Amino acid sequence: MANILVVEDEKSINDLITMNLKLVGHHFCKSYNGTDVIQFLKQEKFDLILLDIMLPGMDGFELMQHIRAYNIPVIFLTAKESLSDRITGFELGAEDYIIKPFEILELLARINVVLRRAKPSDDLFVLGEAEVKLLERQVLKDDQPVELTAREFDLLEVLIRNRNIALSREKLLELVWGYDFLGETRTVDVHIRQLRKKLGWEERIVTIFKLGYRLNAEV
The missing domain is CATH 1.10.10.10 (Winged helix-like DNA-binding domain superfamily/Winged helix DNA-binding domain)
Known part of the structure; x- marks a missing residue:
């Protein structure tokens, strides 16, 4: 299964996501601010990043500049729902853009789609x-x-x-x-x-x- 980095500053949402990732067999790491993500990327290999945009330290759009060097697929999870934000997210290289609040089953389904594209042999x-x-x-x-x-x-x-x-x-x-x-x-x-x-x-x-x-x- 996949190793997924969950970058979300709201602990309740982070816990909900990671609990369900664990249920379906994925491994995960938690990050609550943008600054820590840089260190996570240096220390561990990830198959996918679930990334909030509005984060303390460094926002999700800024982080994409660093993440692209590692060639890791990203799904944005955010309350920023404007068309311009969604376009920015995709232009920065995100695989998907999910608006909060979301259904956990829909999130898991979209994760599966992105992982299949990235690692079809799995x-x-x-x-x-x-x-x-x-x-x-x-x-x-x-x-x-x-x-x-x-x-x-x-x-x-x-x-x-x-x-x-x-x-x-x-x-x-x-x-x-x-x-x-x-x-x-x-x-x-x-x-x-x-x-x-x-x-x-x-x-x-x-x-x-x-x-x-x-x-x-x-x-």
């Missing part, structure tokens, strides 16, 4: 006897191919991308089937049952009472 997920190659959309169990429908694989990918996070049936319908899906949440239950059976993940895909499901990928 799209391999192994759990138990199952191996999932996300880019190739291929699944192996005990080194034998597992046949999944397109929708089953889409659901599997969403569970993997959001592993260790409880997802409601409604959220799964939205992420896998789309906003305009008119079916019932029971559709999710049927597909979950199939995934459990095909992958041997009866104990891994956990039912969350009166909510939905969670892929338990913790060791």
